Amino acid sequence: MTDHTFDLVVLGGGSGGYAAALRAAELGRSVALVEKDKIGGTCLHRGCIPTKALLHAAEVADTARDASAIGIRASFEGIDPGGVRAYREGIVAKKYKGLEGLVKARGITVVHGEGRLESGPAVRVGDDLYRGTDVILATGSYSRTLPGLEIGGRILTSEHALELDEIPGRVVILGGGVIGVEFASVWRSFGAEVTIVEALDHLVPNEDIALSKALERAFRRRGIQYSLGVRFQSATQTADAVTVTLEDGTTFEADHLLVAVGRGPMTGGLGYEETGVTIDRGFVITDERLRTGVDHVWAVGDIVPGLQLAHRGFQQGIFVAEEIAGLDPVLIPDAQIPKVTYSHPEVASVGLTEAQASEAHGADGVVAYEYNLAGNGKSEIIGTGGLVKVVRAKAGAVLGVHLIGDRVGELITEGQLAVGWEAHPEDIAPFIHAHPTQSEALGEAFLALAGKPLHAL
Numbered sequence: 020m021t022d023h024t025f026d027l028v029v030l031g032g033g034s035g036g037y038a039a040a041l042r043a044a045e046l047g048r049s050v051a052l053v054e055k056d057k058i059g060g061t062c063l064h065r066g067c068i069p070t071k072a073l074l075h076a077a078e079v080a081d082t083a084r085d086a087s088a089i090g091i092r093a094s095f096e097g098i099d100p101g102g103v104r105a106y107r108e109g110i111v112a113k114k115y116k117g118l119e120g121l122v123k124a125r126g127i128t129v130v131h132g133e134g135r136l137e138s139g140p141a142v143r144v145g146d147d148l149y150r151g152t153d154v155i156l157a158t159g160s161y162s163r164t165l166p167g168l169e170i171g172g173r174i175l176t177s178e179h180a181l182e183l184d185e186i187p188g189r190v191v192i193l194g195g196g197v198i199g200v201e202f203a204s205v206w207r208s209f210g211a212e213v214t215i216v217e218a219l220d221h222l223v224p225n226e227d228i229a230l231s232k233a234l235e236r237a238f239r240r241r242g243i244q245y246s247l248g249v250r251f252q253s254a255t256q257t258a259d260a261v262t263v264t265l266e267d268g269t270t271f272e273a274d275h276l277l278v279a280v281g282r283g284p285m286t287g288g289l290g291y292e293e294t295g296v297t298i299d300r301g302f303v304i305t306d307e308r309l310r311t312g313v314d315h316v317w318a319v320g321d322i323v324p325g326l327q328l329a330h331r332g333f334q335q336g337i338f339v340a341e342e343i344a345g346l347d348p349v350l351i352p353d354a355q356i357p358k359v360t361y362s363h364p365e366v367a368s369v370g371l372t373e374a375q376a377s378e379a380h381g382a383d384g385v386v387a388y389e390y391n392l393a394g395n396g397k398s399e400i401i402g403t404g405g406l407v408k409v410v411r412a413k414a415g416a417v418l419g420v421h422l423i424g425d426r427v428g429e430l431i432t433e434g435q436l437a438v439g440w441e442a443h444p445e446d447i448a449p450f451i452h453a454h455p456t457q458s459e460a461l462g463e464a465f466l467a468l469a470g471k472p473l474h475a476l
């Protein structure tokens with residue numbers, strides 16, 4: 020057995036873990052990063068990056084298909100799954116190489132192998148023990164399924180869906196959250212018949228109801244079917260098809276069933292509980308500064324209850340590295356973290372929904388304004404509809420910004436600044452938005468809430 024000593028040992032090299040390692044190394048700490056697979060984790064290899072590459076390929080397919088509508092002669096001849104795979108894998112490979120180079124350049128020791136937490140604190144990898152003055156747990160998450168619903172054959176998780184070499188003819192997607200909606204969007208653009216089954220009453224049920232309803236309308240127009248408010252009961256598969264039955268007896272038959280019902284924390288069997296780390300329903304419970312109950316053991320990313328997003332992992336990793344270094348950093352609360360669903364159309368939000376704001380401030384204490392993208396020149400040019408909804412406290416700060424429409428994900432940063440800085444619409448309305456841009460729609464909403472609408476009543 021060999022003992023190694025570092026200032027910081029990070030268990031898990033995904034978004035949360037590698038961000039912590041990079042920042043700690045930048046601050047002069049010696050760092051070991053333990054990873055059993057590939058640094059970059061879910062986001063780089065099986066999540067954000069490959070799915071967004073697929074969504075871009077889907078957008079190009081739609082553009083080619085609809086080109087004649089804007090006077091361009093192009094013909095859409097179909098999808099080449101091998102070509103799409105090569106494009107997607109090329110992007111991931113380049114980003115992976117870049118990340119490996121960065122980690123090396125910062126002098127971080129990457130330990131390849133499966134780690135387990137031990138007291139000390141330390142992480143054991145095989146016969147080697149990596150002792151850290153501090154240890155950060157960042158082991159991420161896995162695709163969950165429902166009780167009795169076994170993954171395999173025609174029943175897929177998002178990891179399997181990415182590896183599919185054919186475009187399914189018919190697909191049922193269990194779960195109308197971000198992952199389900201993104202795959203629905205891709206497969207529809209690739210020509211599949213798609214049905215989403217969501218037990219709650221709306222698609223993207225965590226978003227403001229205005230966005231859910233607008234997405235449902237847009238998906239209906241695209242021919243994406245969905246069943247809302249009825250729970251899944253069972254799925255059976257044969258050599259040719261999978262049949263999905265809902266609790267009300269409705270059945271759907273498809274080539275594949277994608278199970279997209281959320282992600283569970285990867286914390287079992289890793290020595291966490293034995294070492295004294297508090298676990299609740301699989302998640303690591305921390306205080307508001309991401310300390311676990313065990314001295315010098317911290318947790319970041321998807322294993323910490325809250326939004327499971329890569330950029331939340333990045334900020335938590337950076338935060339803990341700076342906290343250890345005594346820099347007294349500020350942790351951005353989940354409510355101020357932007358969320359984007361990269362479907363066609365995109366859905367983006369930050370802050371409180373109108374319902375949440377009304378609960379917090381009373382219905383009379385909140386004003387909401389919706390600006391329809393039909394009034395926005397750039398949106399008209401690129402052929403997208405949608406809306407911008409801004410929620411403010413009456414005579415007070417912007418509490419939430421909610422957007423739907425193609426490309427609106429790029430606009431959410433401005434919403435984040437408004438919400439994070441608790442800006443009043445009157446303060447930000449004077450800032451000018453370049454014309455013609457989609458960002459003008461946000462400007463119009465701020466102007467209207469400040470009592471001086473320009474292109475609206």
Ligand SMILES: Cc1cc2nc3c(=O)[nH]c(=O)nc-3n(C[C@H](O)[C@H](O)[C@H](O)COP(=O)(O)OP(=O)(O)OC[C@H]3O[C@@H](n4cnc5c(N)ncnc54)[C@H](O)[C@@H]3O)c2cc1C
Pocket residue numbers: 030031032033034035036037053054055056057058059060061062063065066067068070071132133134135157158159160177198285289319320321322327328329330331332361
């Ligand atoms: C299909 C899909 C699409 C997504 N799209 C987006 C998106 O567009 N935007 C966004 O913000 N988020 C997206 N996410 C979520 C994002 O991927 C996660 O929030 C993010 O990866 C979480 O980072 P993490 O560091 O907590 O965990 P992970 O990225 O899961 O990394 C954990 C790492 O720990 C390693 N590990 C686990 N156990 C051990 C062990 N015992 N020893 C050694 N190593 C171990 C794993 O191999 C893994 O590399 C998506 C997720 C999926 C599945």
